[in-house]
Amino acid sequence: MEKALKKYSFDTASEREGSNAEKYVLREQLFGTQDVLPVWVADMDIDTPQCVLDAVKKRLRHPVMGYEEVPESAFMAQIAWMKQEHNVTFALEDxxxxxxxxxxxxxxxxxxxxxxxxxxxxxxxxxxFFHSVLQLNRKLVKNPLTCNKQGKYEFDIEDLKAKIDENTKLLLLCSPHNPVGRVWKKEELEQILEVCLQHNIVVFADEIHADLVYAPYKHTPFAELGSRAKDITLTAIGVGKTFNMAGFAISTVAIPNKELREKFKKAYDKVHFAQGSSLSHVAFEAAYKEAKEWLRALKIHLYENYSMLSALAKKYPHFIKVTPIEATYLAWIDCRGMGLKDKELRSFFIKEAKLGLNPGISFGREGSGFMRLNFALSSAKMAEVVQRLENALRKISG
Ligand SMILES: Cc1ncc(COP(=O)(O)O)c(C=O)c1O
Incomplete structure (x- = not known):
């Protein structure tokens, strides 16, 4: 690791049990036991960057916590980050x-x-993605990804074209993709763009994982495909995943096209979105301005964790395969080799491995036989997770 990054250590992290962390609070309800290490919901068991915590402490020196507006400087910090990191230009009004x-x-x-x-x-x-569509009584148009023999997922453009009719109005793009870990290439996104332009389909690009991309992959914002793309795209971005700040409940949507912006605003105003919290504003700005180096160090650490898991999978190739990862800290594990039904698979992870993962089936029928494991852990906890899984796999190998 470069010298400058050595000051960040992820060997250990603060214990989250007892800190109201959702991962732990819902353990009994989800897994029927407290006796699992929870590696499900997508936040990190890693301390939020110190510069963010310091900004909050500084804000607390002012004793009034009344209504606030998101300061322009916070949005500007995010806009500068998006330009620098992802070469996409947004304006304040977006x-x-x-x-x-x-x-x-x-x-x-x-x-x-x-x-x-x-x-x-x-x-x-x-x-x-699909719950939102169904809850709002819209028609769910499923365009499943395809998966090749190496476990790499791709768009199915022909299926997409075949499923679209005059009633299809919106595409929810997950980029980078959770749970399959793909960073969509420019050429792949361009194919989606052409179809959407042809059929007047608006794109909601959920790019919340954009900053958690591993070299040599590079995130291409959908809106960066050109002015035609910008005109049909809403880009959702935030600090929640990148800097482990989900608890601050702050993110943004960038909408460069005026007509789309006005339409969105009508629905947005209906639910009285407020403007965030005093603490989240300063935290958000500090992260974008000061946590860049922390993020570089974090990604090196995360990839090491991923490598530990994939090394384990290589020892038991007939049981589990870890999908090649390009982004996110969520491993998509193909467990079909174990020959278990989804319920049995879930039970294996809870009872034998004592780990609380997300069942693949909850991501759609195509996730049957898979499990999703969140490896955003300290090195110490990751070693524990790998050990637990190895013990369980060894047992069934006989
Ligand atoms: C792709 C994707 N979008 C959105 C979210 C949740 O974002 P938020 O907490 O801002 O609603 C997650 C969290 O796991 C996610 O993976």
Missing amino acids: MFYSHSVVASMHTAIEAFTKEGEGVIVQTPVYPP
Whole structure:
């Protein structure tokens, strides 16, 4: 590791049990036991960058916590980050505050579709993508990803074309993709763009994992495909995943096209989105301005964790295969070799490995036989996870 990055250590992290962490609070409800290490919901068991915590402490020196607006400087910090890291240009007027990317997605569905109209999702995918569509009584248009023999997922453009009709209005793009870990290439995104342009389909690009991409891969913002793309795209971005700040409930949606922006605003204003919290504003700005180096060190660490898991999988290739990862800290594990039904697979991980993962089936039917493991852990905890899984696999290998 470069000298400058050595000051960041991820060998250990603060214990989250007892700190109201969702991962732990819902353990009994989800897994029926406290006796599992929870590696499910997508936040990190890693301390949030110190510069963020310091900014919050500084804000607390002022004793009034009344209503605030998101300061322009916070949006500007994010805009500068997006330009520098992802070569995409957004303007201040494009930016909407949102407490959650999923809430933004709901708002976009309300803004750009009517009940019964079609919304495309590319399964397997983060469950709120299809839950949002169904909860709002829109038609779910499933365009499943294809998967080749090496476990690499791709878009199925022919299927997409075949599924679209005049009632299809919106595409929910997950880029980079959770749970399959792909960083979509420019040429792949361009194919999606052409189809959407041809059919007047608006794109909600959920790019919340954009900063967690491993070299040599490079994230291409959908809006960066050119002015035609910018005109049909809403880009959801935030600090939640990147800097482990989900607890601050702050993200943004960038909408460069004025007409789309006005439509979105109508739905947005209906639910009174407020403007975030005093603490989240300063935390957000500090992260974008000061945590770049921390993120570089973090990604090196995360990839080491991923490598530990994939080394384990190589010892038991007939049971598990870890999907090649390009982005995110979520490993998509193909367990079909174990020959278990989904319920049995879940039970194996809980009872034998004592680990709490997300069942692949919850990401759509295409996730049957898979499990998703969150490896954003300290090195110490990752070693524990790998050990638990290895013990369980050794047992069934006989
Ligand atoms: C692709 C994707 N979008 C959105 C979210 C959730 O974002 P938020 O907490 O801002 O709603 C997640 C969390 O795992 C995610 O993976």
